[in-house]
Amino acid sequence: MLPLYLYNTLTRQKDLFTPLKPAEVTLYVCGPTVYDYAHIGNARPVVVFDVLFRLLNWLYPNVRYARNITDIDDKIITACAEQGLPMESLTRRFELAFREDMFALNALPPTLEPRATEHLPQMLALIDTLIKKGHAYVADGHVLFDVASFPAYAALSRRSAEDRLAGARVEVAAYKKNPEDFVLWKPSAPDQPGWDSPHSRGRPGWHLECSAMIAAHLGTTIDIHGGGNDLIFPHHENEIAQSVCAHDNAPLARFWLHNGFITVNGQKMSKSLGNFKTVRELRGEHSPEAMRWLLLSAHYRQPLDWTDEGLKNARQNLDKFYGVLRESESEVVEPLVDDALFGALCDDLNTPAAFARLHELAADFHKSSDAAVRRDIKRRLTASGLLLGILQQDAETWFQGGNAAEAADIESLIAQRAAARARKDFQTSDMIRDGLLARGIVLEDKAGQTVWKRA
Template sequence: MTLRLHNNLTRQLEPFTPLDPTCPTLYVCGPTVYNYVHIGNARGPVVFGVLADLLRRRFGGLRYARNITDVDDKINTAAREQGVPISAITDRFAAAYREDMAALGVVPPDIEPEATAHIPQIVTMIEQLITAGHAYAAEGHVLFSVGSYAGYGKLSRRDPDEMLAGARVDVAPYKRDPGDFVLWKPSSDDLPGWESPWGRGRPGWHIECSAMAAAHLGPTIDIHAGGVDLQFPHHENEIAQSECAHGGQTFARFWLHNGMLNFGGAKMSKSIGNIERVHDLVRKHAPEALRYALLSAHYRQPLDWSDTLIEQSARTLDGLYGALREVDAVEASASIPNAVENVLDDDLNTPRALAVLSELAKKLRHAWAPPGGPDYPRDGAKLSELAAIKGQLLGAGKALGLLQQAPAAWFGSQAADDNEAARIQGLIDARTAAKQGRDFARADAIRDQLAAEGIALEDTAQGVRWVRKR
């Protein structure tokens, strides 16, 4: 099946073929590092990380860049409030971001450009825009002239006149037109800045991504991705800057946007304050359950985030890892099944891919179920069947960044110290003896005691197993 992606530039599902048949290019907008990111900010890195792996499998290579915005007014404010240089803020929270993404199973991009390391490229691009008549200097600022670019609005489908009319609130006097946006702005002595032909200053946010994408992926990239909240004005402005600086060359052939997370009935947003930080969540919940939850809805759709969703994801993973635990002794090599590849080829349909995981786990349990008890012998053909299904389940998980740890690690048996594990097992043994003695009241009391401690019991063909609830 051919990989098809929904291109927001055309609003259509289109077959994807890269400019270089052996090495597509992918750019994903990364974080502004002035604080910990919230879980909504993690959706893009998770789902587009799955896309990155898929592109590598399809085409053999990939150049994947995800930037770090490390100069911004929010960063300046945080540094001023704490009395430290901006690097103290950006270094800390860039490291925290990488740590949090790693906890969610996000593989780092091939390239992670930082804005402050690309000031020369940014200045050069601004000079190109001025020379081509698409930008102008005014009172220490350099602004992009929106009216000079006929294609402005083609991504967001917004009428330029309406956009300009909407920009008339708080219009700076040095702008020729209300819709013109900043490429470079002056810095006072107490703000970070760099020397430029227009004086000491710093770049605007939009030009940073344009310059970094061009520096590492070339003037035309195959796929540009990010949150749908960035479609306007950020991505719209990127297109205008990049195409005007490069003589009209297409900036990005495909535009992919992930939907927002809703929390408490509203879009998750720092400005609203209804956020849950990844840094906190990965310490309260199994990170793999968070990843599963982020993949549970199609990336283009909004996702309602809640404790219930996390708990459901954890329980589903219990079932998947439980199936693998039953055949722990069966050796198998991961092999991504065609059923998973086909649904991912269909615009990265992760919910259907997760459904395939559940089907494979059910199939594995059925194949394992011994007709004569747990010690029933299995011949070579049966073991080969089990190995094949297990390999498909592991491969399907690998395509989504799931099921890559040992079942024992998932269930936490390795995390419990010997005394605690022995105590729990002693209670389980006492419950089993009570049931055998038909003292069901005692057996129920032990189960209730363990449940109150966050321990759930599973009755399996191999005996009773316990799981620590998350």
């Protein structure tokens, strides 16, 4: 078994990964706040950590992967008020949309998708523990985490207390003992959703659900915690503070992984710039598989620029591999793990290097006329596709799409063209080919057979 190295934000280096328990891996990734459609930036961690999930599943017999659904949050409350909707109808709708979009991107469902609203008792118990242990205090119906009680605070982001003070720009609420103290529980106005608690009718604070759900489903210390790099501070710091203080200094996670951000045409996505790209909208215009390819075409920690050219490139690349799989398609092959590709993924999920290996395999395929060699390469491509979550479609479906009536028409024209070519009537055969091209159909003559694809 190849060793897996992962870049750990905690140590700022690639560390050899081994799970706490030999045969089980626990993975938690911060999931969506369900108040709107997922944008392409939301999709990056989903796809990146999906590759990690697939890789871990290959390496370990039991991987438990939890990705939370944040269905209580001030943004949700605002959206509901604006749209006049009950909270649950809004959150369930966008939770479903999220699942559909991520499914389209071929991300495997996590083992668990716990909802915040279904873990109020656990969150309240956690608050209770923190108060009892002297890490939290009640003020004005709020419960606040006492940052001063946790000297190791902000170790993940490596910010000293002075640095944090220097950077603080937020107005300090009067009920806070210290500016950095963060809310574990806050009171709700009568028209806002709330739950009864000893402190007030209110709702959980920002970071609490992750700590509570990790403890409830995965354990006190998990192997890997993932999310976008914007979450390092303060979200993950606060999760750590809550969990570590509640659990007598047991670490929350051993490996912290963070993905980089996406820009669109070189610009940060923002609603004011109007360049906000939702997965839903994009997958109406582009192949979701090409989107996935593009998402994996840069290393996950690097920034990724989302462009039409990148999508076009992704699609062309996929054409190449489906072209290989299309040849001798009737042959069903057993997947065979390619060590070079597997090794690239084991080196901190180096998907660009993995893609380069894919190109090498395709070139070897075309250069060889040996059936055994070609079969071996197909097996490797198939296994690689399984790891990366690509190349899972039927090749003809990839190239031709689903329209059976049109396909029959095209096949009939191809037959007419073949007849014309047989009698060396190239004028007619070229006319048919040009006519198809005008319809966006590209023909390829190979080995006495003509195949077609959509341009």
